Amino acid sequence: MRILAMVKRIFFQMLRDKRALALMMVAPLLVLTLLNYLLAGNTVDPRLGVINADDNLIERLEDSEITVIQVDANTKDLLLDKDLDGILDINGEDISLTLTNDQPNAAKALQMKVQQAIAAEKAKEQAANLSSFMKTIQSKLPGMTDKMEQVKSPKINTSYIYGNEDTIFFDQLNPILVGFFVFFFVFLISGIALLRERTTGTLERLLATPIQRRDIVFGYLLGYGLFAVIQTIIVVTYAVKVLDITLAGSFWNVVLINLTLALVALTLGLLLSSFANSEFQMMQFIPIAIIPQVFFAGIFPFESMAGWMQVLAKCMPMYYGGNALVEVMYKGSGLGEITNDLLVLVGFALVFIVLNVVALKKYRKI
Amino acid sequence: MSSAIVINEVSKRFGKKYVLNQINLTVESGQIFGLIGPSGSGKTTLVKIIVGMDSASHGNVQVLNTSVPNLQLLQRIGYMAQADALYNDLTGEENLAFFASLFKLKKVVQKERIAYAAELVHLTADLKKKVENYSGGMKRRLSLAAALIQNPDVLILDEPTVGIDPELRKSIWSELYRLKNEGKTILVTTHVMDEAEKCDCLAMVRNGEIITSGSPSELKNQYGITSLEEVFLQAGGKQQ
Numbered sequence: 180m181r182i183l184a185m186v187k188r189i190f191f192q193m194l195r196d197k198r199a200l201a202l203m204m205v206a207p208l209l210v211l212t213l214l215n216y217l218l219a220g221n222t223v224d225p226r227l228g229v230i231n232a233d234d235n236l237i238e239r240l241e242d243s244e245i246t247v248i249q250v251d252a253n254t255k256d257l258l259l260d261k262d263l264d265g266i267l268d269i270n271g272e273d274i275s276l277t278l279t280n281d282q283p284n285a286a287k288a289l290q291m292k293v294q295q296a297i298a299a300e301k302a303k304e305q306a307a308n309l310s311s312f313m314k315t316i317q318s319k320l321p322g323m324t325d326k327m328e329q330v331k332s333p334k335i336n337t338s339y340i341y342g343n344e345d346t347i348f349f350d351q352l353n354p355i356l357v358g359f360f361v362f363f364f365v366f367l368i369s370g371i372a373l374l375r376e377r378t379t380g381t382l383e384r385l386l387a388t389p390i391q392r393r394d395i396v397f398g399y400l401l402g403y404g405l406f407a408v409i410q411t412i413i414v415v416t417y418a419v420k421v422l423d424i425t426l427a428g429s430f431w432n433v434v435l436i437n438l439t440l441a442l443v444a445l446t447l448g449l450l451l452s453s454f455a456n457s458e459f460q461m462m463q464f465i466p467i468a469i470i471p472q473v474f475f476a477g478i479f480p481f482e483s484m485a486g487w488m489q490v491l492a493k494c495m496p497m498y499y500g501g502n503a504l505v506e507v508m509y510k511g512s513g514l515g516e517i518t519n520d521l522l523v524l525v526g527f528a529l530v531f532i533v534l535n536v537v538a539l540k541k542y543r544k545i
Numbered sequence: 546m547s548s549a550i551v552i553n554e555v556s557k558r559f560g561k562k563y564v565l566n567q568i569n570l571t572v573e574s575g576q577i578f579g580l581i582g583p584s585g586s587g588k589t590t591l592v593k594i595i596v597g598m599d600s601a602s603h604g605n606v607q608v609l610n611t612s613v614p615n616l617q618l619l620q621r622i623g624y625m626a627q628a629d630a631l632y633n634d635l636t637g638e639e640n641l642a643f644f645a646s647l648f649k650l651k652k653v654v655q656k657e658r659i660a661y662a663a664e665l666v667h668l669t670a671d672l673k674k675k676v677e678n679y680s681g682g683m684k685r686r687l688s689l690a691a692a693l694i695q696n697p698d699v700l701i702l703d704e705p706t707v708g709i710d711p712e713l714r715k716s717i718w719s720e721l722y723r724l725k726n727e728g729k730t731i732l733v734t735t736h737v738m739d740e741a742e743k744c745d746c747l748a749m750v751r752n753g754e755i756i757t758s759g760s761p762s763e764l765k766n767q768y769g770i771t772s773l774e775e776v777f778l779q780a781g782g783k784q785q
């Protein structure tokens with residue numbers, strides 16, 4: 180009964196607070212869209228200046244999506260003037276590559292491509308030399324009729340267990356981001372709501388009625404939980420249907436994971452709000468309690484973390500959420516593979532709920 | 546007459562500082578009891594301990610023969626805090642309805658009580674307005690209405706008439722008398738002496754101690770003075 184009264188009141192307040200509603204429902208979509216375009220943006224072909232390169236090499240370079248420009252000197256000024264990413268200077272056997280290296284990733288990629296092109300060109304020359312050498316030998320030794328078979332350059336067939344050759348960073352990152360934004364915005368809205376109730380004195384007033392402390396916590400959970408359900412469905416639907424991100428597994432499993440994450444965010448937000456005296460102090464929890472979560476959610480590979488970092492990761496709800504989301508969205512796993520992650524998340528939520536009920540003792544001992 | 550509120554040797558300490566020092570006080574049921582003292586004297590702290598919002602460092606409090614804090618007891622206590630604790634983004638009516646639904650009340654009774662309480666504080670016409678558009682006095686009156694919503698046996702009002710104009714103050718007092726005649730016990734804190742005259746019994750508080758108590762006429766006789774303000778000054782002076 181009293182829980183329902185709380186839920187009803189939270190509904191009225193939330194529906195009237197258009198800004199908070201928009202922050203919860205629309206802001207995650209905006210951020211996801213922006214990131215989608217930023218991370219999916221096609222890279223521009225690198226521009227390479229060449230000196231003394233032969234036509235075959237140039238052709239090969241152009242085949243590997245490099246814009247080749249003939250230049251006559253290898254100077255820094257020229258490099259910068261012509262807006263080149265590098266200059267390949269060929270002087271007989273002496274080959275030098277100068278890279279601008281303003282974007283190390285792009286420079287590395289360019290270096291790889293150039294090396295491959297040169298190696299391939301050399302191999303072709305070698306093969307041609309070899310075959311003319313063989314011909315000479317054959318003509319000198321009339322008895323030998325068998326022609327030596329030409330070695331074909333091997334072609335590697337690449338196959339992918341997860342994703343495909345068009346997979347981009349965002350596809351792998353996306354599940355984590357979807358979860359993180361649900362987590363973040365639910366944390367913020369619910370935490371600030373309870374905080375406001377503390378600072379305006381209504382929480383104290385509430386506790387001067389026969390309401391139980393746990394009814395307050397559950398009222399908040401249900402009230403904001405319902406908004407979190409709506410938010411989760413909107414965000415996941417948008418990510419899958421509009422942004423067209425990879426969803427290998429079931430849509431409803433993704434919703435389930437996000438709801439569990441929202442539950443943790445909700446209970447954590449309520450709990451941390453009891454350690455804040457103002458909305459600004461609530462904001463101060465974001466860099467401490469929220470931002471680090473995203474680092475441990477799977478953006479950086481867990482295996483390559485130092486031992487103590489791995490322990491830290493396992494204390495973060497987002498670690499389990501991110502893990503489960505990547506399993507379902509990217510790897511197409513079913514409920515079986517994510518059960519453990521979900522259980523841990525529910526465990527976090529339960530602990531936070533109990534702590535919340537205890538924290539309210541500050542206002543009333545019973 | 547039985548005692549509605551019994552305060553026994555209550556002391557309260559914040560850190561090292563004693564805010565209440567061995568308070569003993571008994572409020573008979575059916576009384577309007579006034580707790581008078583300058584601001585900072587410890588009235589709010591005492592009132593919060595009576596309601597159960599704060600716990601005493603020493604001593605104990607009984608309300609209606611039940612030890613505080615007690616959840617069932619809160620059903621029978623109407624509390625009006627010194628600072629208005631209202632939901633500004635809700636209307637006056639929604640505020641009252643919310644508080645009403647926290648008590649065990651039938652739906653029909655809830656409606657009646659909301660209408661009654663709003664009428665009492667002259668807010669019926671403004672019930673549909675959001676509280677953020679209320680004036681200070683209107684908020685005060687809505688807080689009072691919220692304290693009355695469950696028809697409690699004991700009313701504890703912390704400075705109920707601050708910021709309320711004299712005319713309405715008068716009508717609120719006449720309503721308090723009516724509630725008293727229904728058999729309710731009312732504890733009011735105030736720092737305004739002319740309100741003290743209206744109480745059946747008074748306790749004067751200073752620096753966390755009760756310097757004197759009794760009915761207004763008793764106090765005046767005891768000190769041989771006609772104004773309660775003088776009584777307060779004399780009682781306080783005598784103590785130091």
Ligand SMILES: Nc1ncnc2c1ncn2[C@@H]1O[C@H](COP(=O)(O)OP(=O)(O)O)[C@@H](O)[C@H]1O
Binds near residue numbers: 584
């Ligand atoms: N939570 C608290 N922590 C420390 N001191 C407090 C606290 N609450 C009240 N006080 C102090 O207790 C004294 C009495 O305050 P209060 O009961 O509000 O007085 P009154 O209601 O009579 O104006 C004041 O000196 C106040 O500073």
Ligand SMILES: [Mg+2]
Binds near residue numbers: 585588589590703
């Ligand atoms: Mg006070």
